[in-house]
Amino acid sequence: MPNLKADLHIHSCLSTCGSLDNSPQEIISRAKEIGLDVIGIADHNCTFNAETLFNIAKQKGIIVLPGIEITSSEEAHLLAFFDSPQKAKKFGQIIFDSLPDIENQPEKTGDQVICDEDENIEFVDKYLLNASKFSFDKLFTMIKDYGGVFIPAHIDRASFSIVIQLGFLPPMRYDCVEITKAESANQYSEYNHIANSDAHYLEDIGKRYSIIEAEEATPESILKAIREGKITPVFSPITNLK
Numbered sequence: 572m573p574n575l576k577a578d579l580h581i582h583s584c585l586s587t588c589g590s591l592d593n594s595p596q597e598i599i600s601r602a603k604e605i606g607l608d609v610i611g612i613a614d615h616n617c618t619f620n621a622e623t624l625f626n627i628a629k630q631k632g633i634i635v636l637p638g639i640e641i642t643s644s645e646e647a648h649l650l651a652f653f654d655s656p657q658k659a660k661k662f663g664q665i666i667f668d669s670l671p672d673i674e675n676q677p678e679k680t681g682d683q684v685i686c687d688e689d690e691n692i693e694f695v696d697k698y699l700l701n702a703s704k705f706s707f708d709k710l711f712t713m714i715k716d717y718g719g720v721f722i723p724a725h726i727d728r729a730s731f732s733i734v735i736q737l738g739f740l741p742p743m744r745y746d747c748v749e750i751t752k753a754e755s756a757n758q759y760s761e762y763n764h765i766a767n768s769d770a771h772y773l774e775d776i777g778k779r780y781s782i783i784e785a786e787e788a789t790p791e792s793i794l795k796a797i798r799e800g801k802i803t804p805v806f807s808p809i810t811n812l813k
């Protein structure tokens with residue numbers, strides 16, 4: 572039973588606050604260099620780079636869980652992951668289409684870049700950091716219907732967490748909850764915990780990670796292990812991180 576080192580909350584060059592250096596190729600090289608077995612791609616409110624990352628990772632012997640970081644209508648962030656890039660793509664399109672039609676202003680917020688396997692690039696014009704029209708509750712049902720895992724993001728952080736937006740964590744059957752420091756585990760002891768970097772820059776990948784005890788090194792098996800709580804969060808950088 573492999574113990575997989577996983578950092579599931581990584582943004583690519585699609586996320587405006589991100590850097591143009593974090594292209595799919597660069598993310599995979601970096602993840603491999605520092606010794607991660609699994610990475611999750613969680614760009615804000617869209618999945619346009621997920622398939623490219625999935626394909627590059629396959630060639631390099633790393634597993635990508637294609638996913639998304641959604642902003643609910645309450646302005647709370649949550650993570651969803653799927654076992655195939657096709658599912659992530661379909662689901663991501665629904666979220667993208669639900670964003671208000673407001674244009675990105677690259678001079679203020681940076682570019683939102685789609686990058687293919689040959690590093691051809693394209694820009695996304697719609698601003699990706701607005702809230703989707705779907706509520707936290709509704710997203711829970713939608714993600715479950717798509718066979719995904721649902722993880723409230725950085726619930727112990729002061730910005731864009733469901734706890735900050737509502738004042739409490741709604742009691743729901745989360746697959747796990749993402750926390751950023753060990754001290755938070757006690758406060759949310761009724762749930763399983765996961766730690767991730769939430770990296771918007773290459774050098775932040777692997778700053779926090781989790782050990783996932785999956786039966787096999789496949790996306791399906793990793794999602795199953797997450798649902799079963801076979802996760803140990805690590806709140807310090809992965810050993811090979813330079």
Ligand SMILES: [Zn+2]
Nearest residue numbers: 640648724731
């Ligand atoms: Zn977030």
Ligand SMILES: [Zn+2]
Nearest residue numbers: 580582640769
């Ligand atoms: Zn994030």
